[in-house]
Amino acid sequence: MSVRTQGGDRRSAAEILSGAKSVATYLLAACVVLGVWWIVAHILYAVRGYSVLPTPAETFRLAITLRGDLAPAFGNSALRFLISIVVAFVLAVPFGLVVGFSRRLHQYVSPLVFLTYPIPPVALLVFLYMAFGTGEAVRVFVVTIALFFQLLVAAMGAARQIPPSFVTSVRSAGATKWGLYKHVVLPATLPSMLTAARVSVGLGITLLYIAETRIGAVGGARSGLGVFIKVHSHAPAEYELSAVVGLALMGLVFYTALELLDRWLCRWRHVGGGGGT
């Protein structure tokens, strides 16, 4: 029994160390970004003779002053993004896995997917306004559709790359079709799905920004960071930058949440080092 206890302690210590390293890396990266920002702001000031890019200190000072406006905008944008990513995940992943896991379905459905996948959802904005107006649903729809295709293509690819030995071992144990999905397809593809979701965070936030600024200018829906930027487009640059920092923070929050989800649900990927015979 001592082996397991030692192994458990070793694993916990390694997890804590890995977590601490991760936090330290993020802090270092934040310092580098802020440092570069500060240097560029000063260089631009020296070259142009007037403030082009506000410094981090100026931006954060204003952000604290405007927190009463920025916080609800952050909340609304984050909620839109959360709804979009959850809906996209729930719709795209099962569909992609079923299509990817079936050779015949993949043969017929994949051309349809690959034909529609490259259409930028932003190009459809005008038609969406006309069809559904400029309310909340359109903003969410634009982001959802972009994330949906990212996740769908990733799910189809991941399902096609499942090693046959996994399928054979579960079929040999007498698994039904549902059993195959439960014991093999879902867990085998989950890491790829979470990676695809993490990669899609950047794209999703870009589209959220576009949808909010475009529709923000047209309709009167609830605020958001994009709307905040649009409304303050003629104000000093610190106003826009404070919302841009908000978008970056939002991306970091979702990326980190997905990373933590991966570490929790796919714990098996983060272990290793067999010994003995």
Place this chain on the structure above:
Amino acid sequence: MIEVADLSVAYGTGRRRVLAVDRVSLSVPTGEMGALVGPSGCGKSTILYAVDGLIPPTEGTISVADEPVHGVRRDVALILQDAGLLPWKTVRQNAELALRIQGVGEDVADILNTLGLTGFENSFPAELSEGMKRRVGIARALALHPRVLLMDEPMANLDSLTREHIQKLILDLWKSLRFTALLVTHDIEEAVFLGRHVFVLSRRPARVVEAIANPEAGTAAYRGSDTFVQRVRYLHELLGGVQ
């Protein structure tokens, strides 16, 4: 008893049809171990999967314990070449996979203990050595107390010491549990050491070139004996001709 009669298996249709197994007949009596040996890619595993019910025969019949095989059976277990462990399941979850799929609530603690895996129940396959992974694969196969054990190169890619350890383990289990077994291997010495009935297969499509009775198999003293060396040499010559 495992009874295979005139088994043919073909993949694909029309011009893309590939015959993998051609009218193979073989028989392994109840409680004995048979070994299929042949060149790489000759169709050995296809025969094994057909006996397991995973691949339907194109022609011919297969029966296990006097019952025809029409799909996967609960009393037949398969051990795959790389143990077929699911990396996201722990040792215990892998070992009890077949039990859970079949809806059997039995515990695997005893079988894990027999195979020296106690203390590693909550480890993932990535944390195990190759030899331990193979033992988990054996535990999973034996968890349902099968009457027939099918093994698809269970000792492949192991170092010689671990290979001998696993061979001995399989022999010990076979002697105590007395299941009927069919082993696929490309290792001639392994086939002669373990198989009381050795079936030598041709290149693809697989045909039985010769069935050799090997009644001394399964004892530690047999390895290294004159008879063992002669049979190994004979099989080398036979397979040299086949290749």
